[in-house]
Amino acid sequence: MTYGEAESNLILDRLVNQWAVLGDERKIDQQLDLLAANGTYRVTRQDTVVAEATGRPALKTLFTQQAQAVDTVFTLNGPHLITLDADKNTASGVLYAQVKVVKDQVLTDYSVRYDDQYAFIDHNWAIQERQVHLLIEDVHPLA
Template identity: 40%
Template sequence: MTLEILRTKEELRNLIDAYASLGDEKKISEQMGIFTPDAVYKVYMNNSLVANISGTENLEKEFNGHASLVKTYFTMNGQHTVKIDGDTATGISFSQLKMIRASEGKDIITDYSVKYDDKYVFQNGKWLIKERTGHFLIIEARPLNS
């Protein structure tokens, strides 16, 4: 493995970590900077497509709408594997995502176990997410014990 490939793998890992950190902090406009302007974002729950959004303008509106309903996000990224082919790459990553929302005067925590399938491109000197498909594999919601 060359030093260039190791650097690229680190840059791609930093990209998915930035996606999680910026989302957790609700820095949605900054988060859009890690996507290509024509990015595609899809979400599957129980093997059903529930979101298919194109372009960062639409994605920012969708993410802001969602974030307005969430009190707290917490994401932990796990394994991340990539295949690099010049200025493009594909990746698979796994995340554990927690969201706290208020419902009927109670805080509800939802745990999501997510597998992301990504397509990345190297543009203007940096790696960006071109396509991100989230497969929400396990979803558990319960009242949060304070």
């Protein structure tokens, strides 16, 4: 791994961690700054698309609706594997995470895999496309 590759890996790790923290804190405008202006966000459950938006205005609407629908969100990121394509100024990443969502004293615990496409835009990395795969869902009353 070269110095440039290592630096890009660190930046992309920070990018996805910032995304999680800002999402948990419902700082939607700041979270949107981490996306390419024409970025896409797609959520699938058992290979069925359950939410999708492209472009910041549509994404802001979707994220605002999602934030208003729950009381609390807590995200814990796990392994993040990044593959760089320096010739195209792009990268792809796979990130595993646990996302806990509370609404009306009911806890939903999601095991998630994010398939990401990143683009190097204006001297910085951004999320170009984020596909969220809800792999496991555990729903039960909050103790």
